Amino acid sequence: MAATVRIPTPLQRLTKGQSEVQCEGKTVAELLSDLEKRHPGIKERICDQQGKLRRFVNVFVNEEDIRFLQGDQTAVKDGDDVSIIPAIAGGSNLL
Amino acid sequence: MGLSKEQVARYSRQLILPEIGVHGQERLLRSSVLIVGAGGLGSPAALYLAAAGVGTIGIIDREEVALSNLHRQIVHRIDDVGTPKSVSASRQLQALNPDVTIHAIHAALTATNAHAVIEPYDLVLDGSDNFATRYLVNGACVLLNTPLIYGGAIEFGGQALTILPRRSACLRCIFPEPPQVGQIPTCQEAGVLGSAVGVIGSLMAHEALKLLIGFGAPLTDQLFVFDGRESRVRMVAVRRDPACAVCGEHPTIRELALTGAACEASRGERTLID
Numbered sequence: 001m002a003a004t005v006r007i008p009t010p011l012q013r014l015t016k017g018q019s020e021v022q023c024e025g026k027t028v029a030e031l032l033s034d035l036e037k038r039h040p041g042i043k044e045r046i047c048d049q050q051g052k053l054r055r056f057v058n059v060f061v062n063e064e065d066i067r068f069l070q071g072d073q074t075a076v077k078d079g080d081d082v083s084i085i086p087a088i089a090g091g092s093n094l095l
Numbered sequence: 096m097g098l099s100k101e102q103v104a105r106y107s108r109q110l111i112l113p114e115i116g117v118h119g120q121e122r123l124l125r126s127s128v129l130i131v132g133a134g135g136l137g138s139p140a141a142l143y144l145a146a147a148g149v150g151t152i153g154i155i156d157r158e159e160v161a162l163s164n165l166h167r168q169i170v171h172r173i174d175d176v177g178t179p180k181s182v183s184a185s186r187q188l189q190a191l192n193p194d195v196t197i198h199a200i201h202a203a204l205t206a207t208n209a210h211a212v213i214e215p216y217d218l219v220l221d222g223s224d225n226f227a228t229r230y231l232v233n234g235a236c237v238l239l240n241t242p243l244i245y246g247g248a249i250e251f252g253g254q255a256l257t258i259l260p261r262r263s264a265c266l267r268c269i270f271p272e273p274p275q276v277g278q279i280p281t282c283q284e285a286g287v288l289g290s291a292v293g294v295i296g297s298l299m300a301h302e303a304l305k306l307l308i309g310f311g312a313p314l315t316d317q318l319f320v321f322d323g324r325e326s327r328v329r330m331v332a333v334r335r336d337p338a339c340a341v342c343g344e345h346p347t348i349r350e351l352a353l354t355g356a357a358c359e360a361s362r363g364e365r366t367l368i369d
Binding site for chain 2: 006008009010012013017019045054055056057058060063064065067068083085086087088089090
């Protein structure tokens, strides 16, 4: 299944500036693995060492939060829209 | 209350909007908003709120104006470099609209003062620049039941959301934990374009005005996501999480704490820190 994965602004430098990447996979988990194959290094920004979604990032399939669907096992169909959205604070690291 | 001749002249272009009118304008003049941060987001937001006639505007910011602020923090001027940002902002806002009372608070918002600082205001607008403050503001607003407008921007884009405590999704419902330092780039590291922050900051003021005047539909339970490279907007559905640590059915955060780069949950009896 080929879906459009929308890359958030802060991660676009890892996808050579692309805001959308076509990826293959039947579930969100497979999609993220495919995304990592195409753009190595991006997955660790989104997932922790155990492969679980980091808690400041959300994934939406067709604008619906996967935490309220089947998590990373949420099914993905051809032509689906998958958005990765992290929290944004802006500013600086100084507290 | 009634409006003076000068007020009628000043606000005429918004008074003629049926959703506003004299009644809506009087509501605005009686309302109060706290803006956390006189920076990229706070600048346009404060300007639009003052221009519209929000009666009382509080601005809290612990920093002084720096030269590197001026490409995007449009409420400050070159002569303000070195001046506390809350004071600098207050001067511009007052010059724009002497009708409005501005409280400039040159201080950091902390777990100790958050309750006292936020409590007098009808609504809070979060224009802060770090995750710890954002989660603190979110927690304080939920505990105080104060509506909060959240927004953030970086590089060419950003996001925004209106939070009505315990009625709509809060920041922690959507992002249960803040990132650790370094996991999400900051503007200092990745850069930001002023106009992109301006889109978000102006939207935040707009959402605040909707709530204060009472028209339209609030931007609740939908995260407004702006991609400024293609100038495309997406709305993604978010919802209150019954397991949210702050606004859920069994909240574990019942008092405010600010430690290091992340807020921490405190269990036990609820105490309001002041």
